[in-house]
Amino acid sequence: MSRYLKILAATLTLSTLAACTSTPLTPSSPQRLPPSSTSPSTTITPPGTAGAQGGLSRATLEAAGNACEKVVANAVKSRYPQPGSVMMMPDRERIYQQSATQAGVNGEGTFEPDASDEAMSFRYTCLFNTRTNRVDDVQMRY
Template identity: 35%
Template sequence: MTQLHRGLPALLLLAVVALAPAVRAETPKAAERCESEVSDTIRRMRGKEVQDVQYIAGRRVLTPATDDETSVRGEGRYRIGGTTVPFTYSCAYNAKSDSASGALFRDLVTARAPAEKAFEPDLTNLSPEACESAAAGSLKSRHPRVGRIVFGSDSRRIQPGSNGAVLLVGQGAVQRAAGMNAVPFTYRCEMNPRSGRVLEVSTSD
């Protein structure tokens, strides 16, 4: 009986050691898939000028969400127009499909090209809510069973448009149907700066 008890800790240790590689193996894959998806999202949002997207391994946090899904959060930086822009990000990794979804990022400083610094529009009559309402309507018309729509207020940017108009652009996340994973989307509104009216809206998800 004594010999059996002495053998139990060794057996438990072997079981833990045998399982450990499988647990560790998913960690780099979740980070790799999510950070690749975040990089693609940054380039879609910020354009071809984005260079050297890097991630800080020591700031990465992986949290199990369900049996198959892992939430990945962290920090990184990229260069645009000679400026280094730090950012935070979040993403969901599905081990069953080996894919990432719901990639969102937030710049910790304003990412602007040098040419945009002189642009100072009159914001008195511009309403981000009017633009976001129009963008939500566009998403609902494309996805009739749409679930939740979330707009990232920190992602809003104002740019000069054509013929005196102003462009309001941003990003968010949408459930194309109730119960589905949220996916990122971008939106763009052309607005009349004097009346605040939305002249045109487009979304991409």
């Protein structure tokens, strides 16, 4: 019986060590709530219709939307250190050309501050610089 316990202890030790050497989980990007069947998905204003010269490509506008969503999620997490889950609402997001070198994103999302509180909504406005591929400014309203 003692030999059985030694083998069991060795097996448990090895499995514990194997679990410690696994790769850490990477932070997840913000979740997107599925759009309802009656609401449109993200609105991307086609290049040239926002009054700016040159026109930004659809891919550039989509990159602006993705970058802004990440910055917005990080802003929520920095204001509320334990936000639970942050969810963006693609049916309430509008991506448009602000100027020749900027794209704008207006949108809404929700998050849960912690396990005991109800979900909170927020709105955001974001400016994405197409020359630097970085977010220049984010305004949040909770």
